[in-house]
Amino acid sequence: MKKITYIIAGLFFMVGSLNAAAFNNGLSNQECTVEYNLYKGDIQAKNFTEARKRLDNLMENCPTLSVNIYKYGYKIAEDMLAKGEREEAVRLYSKIMDTRIIHFPKDLGKVFDSLVNFLKKSGYTHEELFQHLDRAYKEDPSAMSAKNIYLYFEMVMLRNKDIDVQLILDTYDNINDALDEKAGRYQTRLSKLIAKEDGGATLSSKDAKSKRIAEGTLKNIGIVKAGLEQRIEELMTCERLVPLYRRDFAANMSNGQWLKRAVSRMFNKECTEDPLYEELAKAYAEADPSSDAYIFLSGILEKKGKKDEALEMRKKAIELEIDPVRKARHLLTIARDMAKKGQKSSARKYANQALASNPSYGKAYLLIASLYASSANSCGTNEFSKRMVYVAALNKAQRAAAVDPSIASTASKYIKNYKSNIPSKQMAFADGIKEGDPFKIGCWIGENVKVKLK
Structure with missing residues (x-):
């Protein structure tokens, strides 16, 4: 019996020696796979001491086998940190x-x-x-967690608030551009899934999961963007922006990105009365004759009373844009401009066109909701019918929240406001009306809704 035991022990020793030699001289694909599976098993069993040995072996001899070698390896480091082995x-x-970066140079922003x-x-300071x-940030701002984006941006502000405001604005814009691009991808995905549901189809488990991911991602993006906007608000005033852009204009007259950001910010902060705005918009159109540039120029033409030319410029911008998400943004820009001028019906038309281009564009629904709510007194003949206009507004705000989680926080404020203004049960009872009854809202709205009561 002892003889057999010695033989088995000897075999194990030989195998171990051979494996050690193989580790030192590189492993075959099959040996790498076996070692990886053992490593994965150790990780799952939380046998981190043994897993550490296999990790070193895999990184040295099988570094390109799987990115999961490194992802599992982080768990070993996490365990060491939990045990107090900080350094x-x-x-x-x-x-x-x-x-990992050497062999899998992807998703580095997330890494x-x-x-x-x-x-x-580990206790590192900011x-x-x-x-x-x-x-x-330099790899991919959109891959950063919300807390880390906030922390990074706050540190950039603290370091540069008194010496380089432009750097702060550029950082803000870079983050927002990356988030907008990411949001566009998820909005497109969500729109397709919502269209399936609206068509009466039941989503598969895969599609349902994809929808949840899209909704969660868009909600997080909305939170991040709102937080960043709060942090930079003190810098975003016409008194700060105009002299800053006037100073740097000559050096950036052919820089399409700089001009786009300058014009966009001045437009959004309503600094359009300053002559610099028109100069920037024209320079932007020359440097980058894009759909964005034509939208800004159309506003300037409109302001000068050249309405026909402005309309043609807008049509040109929309025809030029092929990306449905970006096209929707242009259409909503026009809708908002119409709304400011009191042209509510035209504003709704462009907002609906924006929704046709991007069905999950919640901001378009919120604009329509606000147009309806602002017409409550003029689109009703008595107290009940006036309050029913808020029901139509509420429906749009609820739709906005349903299709676009990125504006969930804003939509909830609209919803709360409109709910507080819908008809009461007592008011409906006096008129012989029940909840769920059909109701036609008149004037320019011209929409059929179901009665909702508070």
Whole structure:
């Protein structure tokens, strides 16, 4: 019996020696796969000590087998940190990340963002984190977590508030552009899924999951954008912007991106009365004759009373834009301009065109809701019919919240306001009307709704 035991032990020793030799000289694909599966099993069993040995082996001999080698490796570093091995944990995490970047140089914004989260747990100060936050930002701001975007932006503001306001504005714009691009992708996905449901189809489990992810992502983007806007609000005044852009205009007359951002910000902050706005818009159109530029020029033509030319410019902008999400934004810009002029019916028309281009564009629904609510007194003949206009507004606001989670917080304020103004049960009872009855709202709205009561 002892002889057999010695033989088995000898075989294991030989296999172990052969494996050790194989590790030192590189592993075959099959050996890498076996080692990886054992490594994965150790991670799942939380046998991190043994997993650490296999991790070193895999990174040295099988570095391109799977990105999960590195993702699982982070768990080992997390375990070491939990056990109080701070310095060793940070060294291991950094080694894993550096090796991963060499062999899997993708999603680096997310990779650096995860490093920041790990270093936070390790007790790093904000100043020590800044360089890593900056790496994540420069790779892909949209991949950063909300907390890290806020932290990075706050640090940029603190460092540059008194010396380089333009850098702060550029950082803000870069983050927003990245978030807008990401939101556009998820809005397109969500629109298709909502269209399926509206058509009576039941979403598959895969589609239902995709819808939840899109809704969650859009909601988070909305929170981030709102938070950043609050932080930069003190810098976004005409008194600050006009001299800043006047100073840098000559150096950026052919810089399409700079001009677009300058014109957009002055438009959004209603600095359009300053002569600089028109100069910037014209320079933007020359530097980058795009749909965005034509939209801004159309507003200037409109202001000068050249309504026909302005309309043609808008049509040109919309025809030029092929991306449905961007086209919807242009159409909503026109709708808002019409709304400011009191042209409510035209504003609704363009808002509906925006929705035809991007069905999950909640801001278009909110504009229509506000147009309806502002017409309550003029579109009703008595107290009940006037309050029913708020029901129509409420329907649009609720639709906005349903299709566009990125504006959930804003939509909820509209909804709360409109709900407080719909007819009461006592008012309906006096007129012999029940909840759910059909009701036609008159004047320019001309919409059929069902009675809702509070």
